[in-house]
Amino acid sequence: MEEKVGLAWHRLVTHWANNRFPDAAVNLSQLSRATAILFRALGGNHALMVQAGSATLHQARRNWLQILAGSDRKEDLAWVDHEALRLPPIIDYYSDAALNRKLYFWLAALCAVDNRTHLPWLQHNQQATQWLIENYPGLAADYTQLVQAEIRRRPSIEKLPEDAARLEHAIRQALLVPGSIKQLPSARWSHAPVLLWLRPASSSNEVFLAENEQDSTHTDHNAQQKDEIRRTSRRVELPKRKGGLLLFHPESIFSWGEYARVEHETSENDDDNLVQAADDLDEISIATDSQRTAKSLRMTLELPTRHIDTSALGSDEMLLPEWDYRTRERRINQCCVKLQPMANNAPCALPEHLLTLQRRLRRQFAALLPVRQRLKAQRDGLEIDIDPFIRHLSHRTDSDNRFYLDQRKHERDLSCLLLADLSLSTEAWAGENYRIIDAIRDSLFLFAETLSDIHDRFALYGFNSKLRTNIHLYPLKSFEEVYDAGIRGRINQIASAHYTRMGAAIRYATTILSRQKTRERLLLLLSDGKPNDSDHYEGRYGIEDTRDAILSAKKMGIRPFCITIDQDAHDYLPHIFGKENFTVIRKPSQLPRNLSFLYAQLTR
Amino acid sequence: MNNASNNILKSIPPTTDTHIAPPPYFSNENEISLFEQAYHNRLPVLIKGPTGCGKTRFVEHMAARLGLTIHTVSCHDDLSAADLIGRHLINHSGTYWVDGPLTQAVRYGGICYLDEIVEARKDTTVILHALSDNRRILPIDRTGEILSAHPQFMLVISYNPGYQHLLKGLKPSTRQRFVALTFDFPNAAREAEIVQTESGISAAIAKQLVTLAQALRNTANHDLEEIPGTRLLVNAARLIQSGCEPRRACQAAITECLSDEPEIVNALANIVSAVFAG
Ligand SMILES: Nc1ncnc2c1ncn2[C@@H]1O[C@H](COP(=O)(O)OP(=O)(O)OP(=O)(O)O)[C@@H](O)[C@H]1O
Ligand SMILES: [Mg+2]
Numbered sequence: 066m067e068e069k070v071g072l073a074w075h076r077l078v079t080h081w082a083n084n085r086f087p088d089a090a091v092n093l094s095q096l097s098r099a100t101a102i103l104f105r106a107l108g109g110n111h112a113l114m115v116q117a118g119s120a121t122l123h124q125a126r127r128n129w130l131q132i133l134a135g136s137d138r139k140e141d142l143a144w145v146d147h148e149a150l151r152l153p154p155i156i157d158y159y160s161d162a163a164l165n166r167k168l169y170f171w172l173a174a175l176c177a178v179d180n181r182t183h184l185p186w187l188q189h190n191q192q193a194t195q196w197l198i199e200n201y202p203g204l205a206a207d208y209t210q211l212v213q214a215e216i217r218r219r220p221s222i223e224k225l226p227e228d229a230a231r232l233e234h235a236i237r238q239a240l241l242v243p244g245s246i247k248q249l250p251s252a253r254w255s256h257a258p259v260l261l262w263l264r265p266a267s268s269s270n271e272v273f274l275a276e277n278e279q280d281s282t283h284t285d286h287n288a289q290q291k292d293e294i295r296r297t298s299r300r301v302e303l304p305k306r307k308g309g310l311l312l313f314h315p316e317s318i319f320s321w322g323e324y325a326r327v328e329h330e331t332s333e334n335d336d337d338n339l340v341q342a343a344d345d346l347d348e349i350s351i352a353t354d355s356q357r358t359a360k361s362l363r364m365t366l367e368l369p370t371r372h373i374d375t376s377a378l379g380s381d382e383m384l385l386p387e388w389d390y391r392t393r394e395r396r397i398n399q400c401c402v403k404l405q406p407m408a409n410n411a412p413c414a415l416p417e418h419l420l421t422l423q424r425r426l427r428r429q430f431a432a433l434l435p436v437r438q439r440l441k442a443q444r445d446g447l448e449i450d451i452d453p454f455i456r457h458l459s460h461r462t463d464s465d466n467r468f469y470l471d472q473r474k475h476e477r478d479l480s481c482l483l484l485a486d487l488s489l490s491t492e493a494w495a496g497e498n499y500r501i502i503d504a505i506r507d508s509l510f511l512f513a514e515t516l517s518d519i520h521d522r523f524a525l526y527g528f529n530s531k532l533r534t535n536i537h538l539y540p541l542k543s544f545e546e547v548y549d550a551g552i553r554g555r556i557n558q559i560a561s562a563h564y565t566r567m568g569a570a571i572r573y574a575t576t577i578l579s580r581q582k583t584r585e586r587l588l589l590l591l592s593d594g595k596p597n598d599s600d601h602y603e604g605r606y607g608i609e610d611t612r613d614a615i616l617s618a619k620k621m622g623i624r625p626f627c628i629t630i631d632q633d634a635h636d637y638l639p640h641i642f643g644k645e646n647f648t649v650i651r652k653p654s655q656l657p658r659n660l661s662f663l664y665a666q667l668t669r
Numbered sequence: 670m671n672n673a674s675n676n677i678l679k680s681i682p683p684t685t686d687t688h689i690a691p692p693p694y695f696s697n698e699n700e701i702s703l704f705e706q707a708y709h710n711r712l713p714v715l716i717k718g719p720t721g722c723g724k725t726r727f728v729e730h731m732a733a734r735l736g737l738t739i740h741t742v743s744c745h746d747d748l749s750a751a752d753l754i755g756r757h758l759i760n761h762s763g764t765y766w767v768d769g770p771l772t773q774a775v776r777y778g779g780i781c782y783l784d785e786i787v788e789a790r791k792d793t794t795v796i797l798h799a800l801s802d803n804r805r806i807l808p809i810d811r812t813g814e815i816l817s818a819h820p821q822f823m824l825v826i827s828y829n830p831g832y833q834h835l836l837k838g839l840k841p842s843t844r845q846r847f848v849a850l851t852f853d854f855p856n857a858a859r860e861a862e863i864v865q866t867e868s869g870i871s872a873a874i875a876k877q878l879v880t881l882a883q884a885l886r887n888t889a890n891h892d893l894e895e896i897p898g899t900r901l902l903v904n905a906a907r908l909i910q911s912g913c914e915p916r917r918a919c920q921a922a923i924t925e926c927l928s929d930e931p932e933i934v935n936a937l938a939n940i941v942s943a944v945f946a947g
Pocket of ligand 1 (some may be wrong): 672685693718725726784829855863903
């Protein structure tokens with residue numbers, strides 16, 4: 066008898082406490098592109114990418130079973146901020162995998178609904194839900210199923226104390242009839258998190274973390290966590306204490322983490338302490354599916370902090386603007402470009418390992434590029450031109466006997482500037498004894514060989530950056546120079562260093578290209594990852610600045626095109642270049658060969 | 670016989686039946702009156718706009734409205750000047766001349782509509798120059814004829830700016846001869862009306878199709894190279910109208926037509942599922 070009770074007890078505990086269905090789990094990694102596309106389709110900002118968000122520690126009344134089993138403290142909620150659309154890394158709340166999948170899409174859709182009105186959390190979620198179910202009947206059907214499952218999953222009202230029960234009832238009502246609940250009744254505990262709703266936003270508090278430009282440490286962005294999990298920090302209002310009782314609306318406080326944070330904020334306001342404080346918090350998430358240690362996660366902390374230094378630079382070097390998407394302004398004289406001619410470039414021949422490929426390319430190019438044009442009505446040629454012959458017959462004139470078709474070289478009225486990313490990340494290995502920078506070097510060699518073969522006008526530049534004050538441009542070949550052993554010597558010398566302030570480099574290349582008198586001007590960017598620098602130039606900031614530089618180039622009639630080896634480029638390059646203006650090369654080792662072919666395709 | 674013009678077999682001028690009702694066209698702005706004014710001032714018209722947004726339908730509608738015949742040529746990079754102007758052919762009694770569509774319109778009046786003009790070779794577009802400025806002449810060097818355009822002749826060209834190739838595009842000297850009309854997709858209410866009229870589908874489904882189209886258009890440039898035109902919606906609506914299940918119809922008539930990448934096609938199917946309940 067005792068044994069029986071024990072078994073039932075155990076079953077009960079694990080069943081209720083876990084509330085998870087690993088067999089039906091759906092991973093974000095399987096759906097990140099699909100959810101991102103739905104997000105954009107429903108009007109979401111193209112600059113935002115899908116990322117795994119951190120789990121939110123909620124302060125709901127845990128039932129004693131969960132306390133016993135020590136589980137269910139963290140819930141993955143979804144939200145959208147200025148950088149990304151954050152979805153739970155894994156969803157396994159429901160027993161049906163299809164339903165877990167639907168929850169992903171539902172959350173992505175919810176994130177896409179505009180909240181420029183900054184409605185409070187309760188109102189926004191209800192209103193957004195209403196809007197979606199009115200406009201998207203398919204989503205509405207999914208929502209109905211999700212609500213049923215969610216209500217089944219939620220703590221049962223009968224077992225809750227009176228105030229919590231009232232609160233829970235209101236939540237359910239808001240789920241069943243969105244828009245029907247104006248305010249939640251107060252209770253001593255927060256309600257159980259609502260998985261169908263977005264996490265309460267704190268966007269107004271989300272400000273960039275400005276690092277000190279000098280003392281910032283270098284992070285190799287290849288080593289960055291792919292599915293970066295964000296730590297969160299939000300500023301919340303200090304709950305008022307009255308007679309020992311906490312009085313606040315349940316939606317105004319969301320986690321123990323915040324609670325702890327508030328206390329830190331009242332004591333200190335030093336940034337370093339804030340970082341420390343955040344480290345103390347329980348809000349740092351560990352991906353459920355991740356076996357990597359927390360140490361390897363690149364933590365990005367969003368803290369309201371110091372302002373970014375935006376003072377104009379005064380110097381006689383070339384100064385360029387930078388775009389700040391938060392204020393929507395193009396600040397002048399933000400970036401200082403320094404030309405770095407390659408030192409000691411001993412002339413050299415084409416490296417031996419490229420000779421075969423170069424010969425093959427030369428042969429294939431003759432066929433690929435229709436550098437020939439058919440000329441009609443020639444005195445001599447390879448084929449007979451029937452039209453002038455018939456004309457001759459009908460006119461019965463003997464004067465004109467141009468009956469042949471001939472071929473002539475096509476005029477290619479075009480200049481191409483190739484800009485290669487030489488940041489430190491290109492130091493990464495791309496294969497055995499082959500680094501990305503080696504692939505770039507080989508690509509430059511073959512590209513130059515091909516273009517000089519077909520007599521197209523071209524220039525080659527490399528770039529990297531160390532903050533906005535030091536944007537290095539390495540002139541490898543200007544438009545005026547002839548490709549020769551000396552130029553090869555410079556290409557041979559390229560090396561990787563520093564960061565990638567892409568916007569400035571593109572703006573510089575644009576000024577050079579805009580001086581070219583040809584009909585078409587092509588700017589090719591060879592890249593291995595997102596724009597970034599060691600200051601605030603990263604994430605959305607860098608992406609939006611690069612996009613601005615590209616838009617300006619387009620306005621000047623230049624056609625930009627990006628060739629990247631970053632397999633995640635689909636997340637951000639479309640926003641910068643437009644879908645048809647970039648391509649992702651699967652393996653860096655294919656870059657040298659593909660670059661020339663791409664060029665052929667682009668200019669055919 | 671030393672003059673080829675004796676030998677010209679002039680095509681019979683097509684009779685215009687002004688009583689045929691113009692095909693339905695829902696206008697967006699003032700393009701109808703602009704087109705009419707261009708016609709009365711003998712100015713050529715250039716129509717820019719994405720595929721399936723009603724360019725061809727508009728020209729057909731205007732032709733019927735103005736009582737003009739219409740000669741449509743879809744341009745491609747092998748199109749030669751002779752394909753537009755005409756050529757000599759041979760028969761048992763020797764050679765004879767046949768007018769091309771452009772020459773016919775110039776000779777007898779009517780609209781010559783050159784679709785996707787940027788696809789044509791550059792040497793083809795230069796023959797339009799003398800026709801599209803105030804000279805309004807077409808020199809036919811093969812017959813030695815210099816043809817002055819019929820007062821009812823009108824040249825209309827169109828292209829889709831999205832498809833422009835790096836080394837293609839209209840020369841400024843060509844472009845600046847035309848009155849330009851820029852077309853875009855109609856607003857949601859009008860597009861739903863179009864879908865309804867063209868297919869006979871219910872207003873509710875027409876609205877859903879337009880919601881779908883707008884969602885798909887939102888992803889343009891990021892996920893899709895092509896954006897769905899009204900044509901695709903009309904096609905899907907027709908399938909649904911004849912009994913096809915809506916999700917299936919949208920897949921066959923819309924999403925599969927927009928991309929070949931399986932990952933994208935699957936993601937688009939999710940958008941369809943968001944709009945149409947299964
Ligand atoms: N404004 C409109 N009024 C009526 N029907 C329209 C309108 N716009 C589009 N349609 C419908 O869409 C279909 C496609 O339009 P149309 O053939 O005119 O496109 P288009 O702009 O010429 O495209 P393309 O560039 O591919 O030739 C028409 O057959 C018609 O059914
Ligand atoms: Mg058409």
